[in-house]
Amino acid sequence: MLETLIELQPEILKATGETLLMLAICLTAAVVLGGALGVLVFLTSPGQSLGRFRGFNLVANGLINVVRSFPFIILLVAISPFTRVIAGTSIGPLAASVPLSIAAIFYFARLIEQTLRDVPRGVIEAAEAMGASPLQIVRHVLLVEGRSGLVLAVTVLAVSFLSYSAVAGVVGGGGIGDLAIRYGYYRFQTDVMVITIVLLVILVQTIQILGQQLARRVDKR
Amino acid sequence: MPSTASPKPAIELRDVSRRFTDPGGHVVGLRPTSLIVPEGEIHGIIGFSGAGKSTLLRLVNLLERPDAGEVIVHGENLTRLAPAGLRRARHRIGMIFQHFNLLHNQTVADNVALPMRIAGADPARIRERVAACLDFVGLAAKADVYPGRLSGGQKQRVAIARALAPEPHVLLADEPTSALDPRTTLDLLEVLADANRRFGVTILLVSHEMEVIRRLCQRVSVMEAGQIVEQLDIAGGQIPAGSRLASWLADYGSVGPAASPSPVGAPAAVPHHHFALEAAHA
Numbered sequence: 037m038l039e040t041l042i043e044l045q046p047e048i049l050k051a052t053g054e055t056l057l058m059l060a061i062c063l064t065a066a067v068v069l070g071g072a073l074g075v076l077v078f079l080t081s082p083g084q085s086l087g088r089f090r091g092f093n094l095v096a097n098g099l100i101n102v103v104r105s106f107p108f109i110i111l112l113v114a115i116s117p118f119t120r121v122i123a124g125t126s127i128g129p130l131a132a133s134v135p136l137s138i139a140a141i142f143y144f145a146r147l148i149e150q151t152l153r154d155v156p157r158g159v160i161e162a163a164e165a166m167g168a169s170p171l172q173i174v175r176h177v178l179l180v181e182g183r184s185g186l187v188l189a190v191t192v193l194a195v196s197f198l199s200y201s202a203v204a205g206v207v208g209g210g211g212i213g214d215l216a217i218r219y220g221y222y223r224f225q226t227d228v229m230v231i232t233i234v235l236l237v238i239l240v241q242t243i244q245i246l247g248q249q250l251a252r253r254v255d256k257r
Numbered sequence: 258m259p260s261t262a263s264p265k266p267a268i269e270l271r272d273v274s275r276r277f278t279d280p281g282g283h284v285v286g287l288r289p290t291s292l293i294v295p296e297g298e299i300h301g302i303i304g305f306s307g308a309g310k311s312t313l314l315r316l317v318n319l320l321e322r323p324d325a326g327e328v329i330v331h332g333e334n335l336t337r338l339a340p341a342g343l344r345r346a347r348h349r350i351g352m353i354f355q356h357f358n359l360l361h362n363q364t365v366a367d368n369v370a371l372p373m374r375i376a377g378a379d380p381a382r383i384r385e386r387v388a389a390c391l392d393f394v395g396l397a398a399k400a401d402v403y404p405g406r407l408s409g410g411q412k413q414r415v416a417i418a419r420a421l422a423p424e425p426h427v428l429l430a431d432e433p434t435s436a437l438d439p440r441t442t443l444d445l446l447e448v449l450a451d452a453n454r455r456f457g458v459t460i461l462l463v464s465h466e467m468e469v470i471r472r473l474c475q476r477v478s479v480m481e482a483g484q485i486v487e488q489l490d491i492a493g494g495q496i497p498a499g500s501r502l503a504s505w506l507a508d509y510g511s512v513g514p515a516a517s518p519s520p521v522g523a524p525a526a527v528p529h530h531h532f533a534l535e536a537a538h539a
Contacts, residue, residue: 162358165318165429166372167347176371180362256403257361 037227044228047215052235054129055211058201059194061133066140066193073100073141074148075174081149085160085170096145103142108200111135112207132209136200144193151185152178184255191247195240202236212236265332267427267459268294273316273326275309287312288483289326296426299453299460301470301491303502304480310463313480314431317461318350319343331426348376351420351458355432357412359404359419365391366400369419376423383422390418393455394448410441417448421456428452430462434469442466446473467506471496479505 041048073096079086080093087093106114112135116126119134155178163177179186202213212232220229269292276286287309294300302310315321316328319335328335333346351372359368366387373383391397394414404412413433420428430449434442450473453460464470470477471494479487479502487501496503 156358158354158356158358159360161320162352162354163371163375165320165347165350165352166375166423167344168375169344172375176375177360180360183362255362257405 037230040225040227041231044215044219044231048231048235051210051212051215051232055198055201055213055239058129058133058136058204058209058211059198061130062136062140062197062201063190063194065137066144066197067190070141070144071148073145075152075178077145077149078152078178079170079174083157085164085173100142100146103138104146106139108135108139108203109206111139112204127208129204129210132201132204132207132211136197136204139200140193140197143196144189147189147193148186151189152182154185155181184251184257187247187251187254191243191251194243194247198236198239198243265296266293266329267296267298267331268292268300268317268461269327269329270313270316271327271329273313273323273328275312275316275321275323277312285309286483287316287323290483290485291326292478292485294459294461296459297453297457298476299450299462299474301474301477302461302463302480302485303465303467303470303477306465308480309483310465310480311431313485314429314461314463317427317429318347318352348372348423349425350427350429351423351425352429353413353416353420353431353433355435357404357409357416357436359412359415361404364401364403365396365407365415368404368415369422372419372423378423386422386424387418390422391415393421393452394418408441409437410445413437413441413445414448417445417452421452421458424456425458428458428460430460432463432465434464434466442469443472449473467502477502 076086077093077096077100078084080089080096081087082090082093103111112132115135115138119131120126122134123131125131159181160173160177163173168176201209201211202216203209205211205214205217208214212235216229216232219225220232271291272289273291274287274289276284279285285307290309290313292313302313304310312321316323317330319328323336326336330346330350335343335346338346360371363371369387369390370383373386378386387400388397391400394417396411396414396418399407399411399415404415407415416433428449433449434445437445446469449460449462452458460473462470462474471491475490475492477489477491478485479489489497489500489502491497496506
């Protein structure tokens with residue numbers, strides 16, 4: 037096992053780098069675009085400050101559900117023409133980042149929308165009574181009172197998409213999952229399989245512990 | 258109805274109505290109701306639960322939109338304003354709530370600063386007002402503490418400081434003492450009375466506790482089934498004999514074991530001191 041580890045060290049490092057790259061891209065897309073979408077869906081839900089935009093709320097909710105219905109591997113294949121347009125290719129970590137980002141955006145939008153429901157209605161109402169605009173409510177209330185939930189949402193997102201990125205390995209996406217499939221699965225190299233799984237376990241543990249610590253630190257409730 | 262001569266009303270509700278359908282399918286809410294609160298007055302609204310007290314209060318800053326009628330605060334017809342104009346008008350209407358509604362992830366000072374930040378005030382001015390208002394409610398030492406570490410009474414003081422920071426014309430108080438014990442309630446009423454005396458802020462207060470209304474308010478509107486059925490002058494702490502409120506007190510009021518003392522020189526006309534309409538009704 038140690039021999040394999042030494043022998044495959046460059047491959048393992050490269051795969052880890054690719055996994056982290058895919059994660060970085062899809063998490064950034066999810067936090068920026070999915071976060072914005074989630075906040076909008078929350079604000080336009082009935083009884084909230086933009087509740088009058090019922091149509092937007094229905095359409096956005098429907099879209100989130102549709103995208104989230106796709107098994108990830110099907111989404112990966114289904115949007116490959118689109119991937120080719122965006123990334124110029126349909127293989128490799130950059131290409132895999134396109135379907136990963138799309139899945140992550142809608143996944144995170146739902147997570148955020150649900151997390152923001154934990155912010156007490158009374159606090160939002162107090163800000164409305166002060167004359168806060170919807171944007172000020174987001175900035176001064178939702179992102180402040182919801183922040184520890186939001187950190188945990190990013191943590192869940194990161195862990196889920198670490199595992200999704202391994203699925204991308206099936207279609208030549210690169211990364212740790214790709215390594216596991218090429219060596220561990222196709223070549224029956226159990227030791228490589230074990231190494232990749234240990235690596236993934238370490239990554240998941242690290243993300244989870246960091247996320248929980250940060251969430252606790254920002255929570256003053 | 259006692260007449261009050263004042264140059265310009267701080268709050269004027271003209272035939273406002275608001276209908277809801279409650280979970281049981283009954284139509285409830287406000288029947289067309291009017292109310293005038295002169296500048297500088299402390300006006301109470303009392304009634305059984307479901308009488309529409311909170312709805313009436315929430316109409317004043319349009320947290321609740323009336324189905325019909327007009328809401329005029331400091332000469333400005335809020336019902337005719339566009340969203341941006343309404344937000345500007347709300348900068349000068351403070352509000353405090355039964356459950357305080359503070360931001361728990363912000364320090365006391367940041368909570369007090371919030372309405373001024375929302376209004377886009379100058380940072381130096383915000384610092385000055387935050388210090389002054391925290392000093393006023395006696396919590397200057399708690400500026401950097403998070404609300405989670407304060408008692409209920411202290412939280413409501415922070416909420417009062419927050420409401421007063423932007424120098425409002427009007428302060429709306431929705432059951433502000435209902436989550437507090439009797440002694441804390443008295444302290445808090447003193448803070449509200451003081452704010453009214455020193456800053457001239459008009460206060461509209463909803464409560465189901467007669468004692469709160471009697472100690473603080475100069476006039477009271479009695480609500481029943483979505484309407485104001487009676488308005489009384491109670492500036493001396495006296496509830497006029499023969500009024501509907503007095504007969505309610507006689508019907509439902511019970512003498513508490515530890516009745517709190519009456520204001521000096523103003524014995525209540527009715528011998529029931531601590532009285533909760535809501536509890537009696539339940």
